[in-house]
Amino acid sequence: MSRRRYYLEDRALDDAVARFEAAIERVGGLHPLDGETVPLAEARDRVTAAPVWAARSVPHYHAAAMDGIAVRAATTAGATESSPLTLALGEQAVWVDTGDPMPPGADAVVMAEHVQVLDDTTVAITAAVAPWQHVRPMGEDIVATELVVPEGVRLRPVDLGAIAAAGHATVSVRRRPRVAIIPTGTELVTPEAAAEREAIGHPVRAGEIIEFNSLILSGMVEEWGGLPTRLPPVPDRQDLLRAVIVSAIDHHDVIVVNAGSSAGAEDYTATVLAELGEVAVHGVAIRPGHPVILGVAGGKPALGLPGYPVSAALTAELFLRPLLYRLLGLTPPPRPEVTATISRKLLSPLGEDEFVRVTLGRVDGRLIATPLARGAGVVMSLVRADGRARIPRFSEGLHAGAEVTVELLRDQAEIESTIVVIGSHDLALDLLASHVRRAGRRLSSANVGSLGGLMALKRRDAHLAGVHLLDEETGEYNASYIRRLLPDEEIVLVHLAYREQGFLVAPGNPLGLSRLRDLARPGVRFVNRQRGSGTRMLLDYQLRLEGIDPSAITGYQREEFTHMAVAAAVQSGAADVGLGISAAARALGLAFIPLFSERYDLAVPRRHWESELLAPLRQILFESAYRSAVESLGGYNVDRMGEEVRV
């Protein structure tokens, strides 16, 4: 019994786009949508469906451009400060304010400053004026019949103002493409339903998945000018999926089915789309996003996007975005690109265009691109991404230090204001990210462990590293490692916080564990962290201090790679206790028994520490707002925050 039904194609990206367009063309769907007339006050960001011609000139009359008297210029000749000229009010001169229509026969304005009132009927002027001086002639700004805004313009506020000035109260804009977004999967639960169930004590179970792709996809559709409909999840049944698609076709211009696009037993999307129209492409040689379906259904463009969020977002960008722009009569603008230095070696399979999400930051003048987790399921890699590098299908990857072209996903100004932190993760750093934002900085942090952070400083890939490295010889934190690994750098070691490590145990601490020695009690099953991790080093150091033999601890050999994996082992009952931070306990509703306090510092090369970029960070460490926020996380002591530690 092979549970696979058929295999996907491996079409090259441009071939896939061409086939998709051809399929839409065959059903006559590749032209811009009709125009509709909307009031100007609702037209911002809409796209003009026709050129807008001026119906009126601006100004629509010759207007005074100054407060003063309107005159015929010829009558003012020779007037000066020393030989003023007398004019009869009403006949030769008429008072006007700025914006007033010029009286018949008048062709200039003498500024009020140059007018002296002699009596009720006479004024004297102390300056001559040239014809049309201080007059806004009719049509100076806009001439009736001239072009105000061409077709195919996304309307900005100033465009709306000009269209109103030119005599219109409405404007013809392209109808917004209506996009049905249909999540499929029996396991899906909407965020709203999950919150309701949580509130009544029936939280989402293992195997159930929160359906959040449709939020991402509909947000993207809105950004691109479309009108999304986020439909409820459809269970994995071919008849139901078919019925939902058929009904959506009537009221939408584009159909997007999310998931079920692969070739598994419960992947019905391709089958249903083929029944209702044509599957032009099934499988594109891209990573992530390979199992994408492109075709038409019921005469409308239809896409089956893969279920993993990163794949769904990327394939929407590659195939849905150009389509929506086309329906709006626009060419999708290319994203801005930068050249950056890649901080790590990046292998990529031949034969696939790979899109790698990266963070970006400028360190020592170089723009550094650090690849993010490449798993298609990692939604946080979308959140953290500053840009996207494309590794072409004929390349096997990039070596560290290579130059790479990166499409920007964030404003360049924001990237230039980024403080790059690499090292051990800590919640206090997460909080710091919020606080530096108020000062116009962005903190981008990559979690590669303390040693990884110091190595990043050595390679000049980061501004600072978060470190908590225990020297097992001396019990000293961080300083000895810095001396050893970065002998040539002047590093400022700044204390951030002490954080507690302790036992993660089942709620209520049923085995009554309270000290390190309890790990060796018979019947206590321990779960350990991997060798090299800070927590493991701390454990081994403390065991030696207390003279406890690791071989007396059941489970000492069982290694997990994260705080969370340890907590999960305890939660599932596979182990009774692990060593970790209190946040991991809180995350899974476990009890936490504090045992040790470990020092978490920031290691910062002095040239960065004293830079303008880090100035707000230096200050924040001494602000009570940040300190009390860290304290209220629980398990932190901030008394010595900001102190420089001797290296």
Add this chain to the structure above:
Amino acid sequence: MSRRRYYLEDRALDDAVARFEAAIERVGGLHPLDGETVPLAEARDRVTAAPVWAARSVPHYHAAAMDGIAVRAATTAGATESSPLTLALGEQAVWVDTGDPMPPGADAVVMAEHVQVLDDTTVAITAAVAPWQHVRPMGEDIVATELVVPEGVRLRPVDLGAIAAAGHATVSVRRRPRVAIIPTGTELVTPEAAAEREAIGHPVRAGEIIEFNSLILSGMVEEWGGLPTRLPPVPDRQDLLRAVIVSAIDHHDVIVVNAGSSAGAEDYTATVLAELGEVAVHGVAIRPGHPVILGVAGGKPALGLPGYPVSAALTAELFLRPLLYRLLGLTPPPRPEVTATISRKLLSPLGEDEFVRVTLGRVDGRLIATPLARGAGVVMSLVRADGRARIPRFSEGLHAGAEVTVELLRDQAEIESTIVVIGSHDLALDLLASHVRRAGRRLSSANVGSLGGLMALKRRDAHLAGVHLLDEETGEYNASYIRRLLPDEEIVLVHLAYREQGFLVAPGNPLGLSRLRDLARPGVRFVNRQRGSGTRMLLDYQLRLEGIDPSAITGYQREEFTHMAVAAAVQSGAADVGLGISAAARALGLAFIPLFSERYDLAVPRRHWESELLAPLRQILFESAYRSAVESLGGYNVDRMGEEVRV
């Protein structure tokens, strides 16, 4: 009787900003607004009011990452293609689909491709797996309690997805700053009212002005994240203005009064704001935008913006934008900047920071900035602007060819795809702008007359020039001028259209004018165009051909500078007839009597003509869509469009 009441200050820009902030600080209004909880589906583009922490891990259980069988990795050791290993279903192996929870005890998945079903209870595997292979461990993407999005982030679609994945259905975002926009001026008519009056035959009169600034300002407020209220125009009465502001204070966070900010007889804004709070600044040393008022009223920040649209938009950008960002807890991002070459000399007064709007385009590798009309009343200069150059207050300006820093008002990609046209204006060019947009190009056209266009080609400031220059010696169009002015350039002269010039006369042509000679009829009052204009050259050439003495024409000496000014003179009855194009007649509802056909060509250096940038334009000249659009303008003959003319 001086009609001025008092004079404005001349505060430097940074001083004005500081005084405004201090005034707001005094009423305790300079902190971010409260948070409010909104559903994720409505939270796009809102700004987080607090960090968002994960309430749930993603995945929240160990999940299969492949379709296949879940196993304990240790039991698979040694399995290969040539020596498969047999496993008991249920005990040692459990079928799982991607996303299924891992059964208790299992820690890896063998892909379906490596599984052969032997019978109902037994499978054979042809590959071994390592622990955690093909498994997504709990928390791989997001660990409960970790930071998903910091405070102060404008939420993007991917952020919404991640927040939902992390177990939330809502998010706390900053309340949008509510901004009351109060237009003042007895002369103001809303676009809606103007359209209604037009429909019933009572169009807007001379002296009345369409109120469109509030459309621009409220669109800007929306772009910056605020919630604008566009109030109806308030007549110039101090008591009314005061009442409207008092009532707006209750329901808004910021008050914006538009116009009445100067120091004229009917400028009440400063007086009223001073009564209701404090005027901190009245008059800033900037151009445009000098008469701006910054202060507080009823405990809320209050701004009095000048009435001219360019001044209103600029002062909103300088003073309102940073305030709104501040209320949202954000730092306003700097606009992207580019360095460009200024195409024309630019004088600027000492003592004022001047903001000059420019168009931008890349010609022969250089980014060229061409200054737009600098009048504060010219709303089209806002529409056409690609960027804004700041001439500092200690500078007297820039010489042509100088480098200047320009803040971008448009995407750089759009600027790089810009075809720069300088020369004589024509409606067919306006239409071309719409057609090239469909092909992903933008056409930026500056109207400086035919000769000005050829000079721009000489200076390499444009890609092409629109020209209609009659050689009065030969009757030939354009070619002789190009030979004379651009002897060293290989210019392709491409025919665009023949356009009709003729008499502009009152509706019904009451004097029955039909041929050039009629201008010399007694009692016919003519209005002429200025010397050097194409129309004047055409007239003089034709008069000579027909042997008509100009001195026989009444009004031959009366010169106007635009087609529209000629039409306006006829409309007002000041003249009976002028020579011009049919569009000018149509614009003012005049009759048009066609007399001559003049050739309008595009002059294009060959290196541009054959460039990738102009490729779509070359093609469009031969498309029937464009040709028939030009024809339907009326007064055009397009039979020879696209033909190259010998130079």
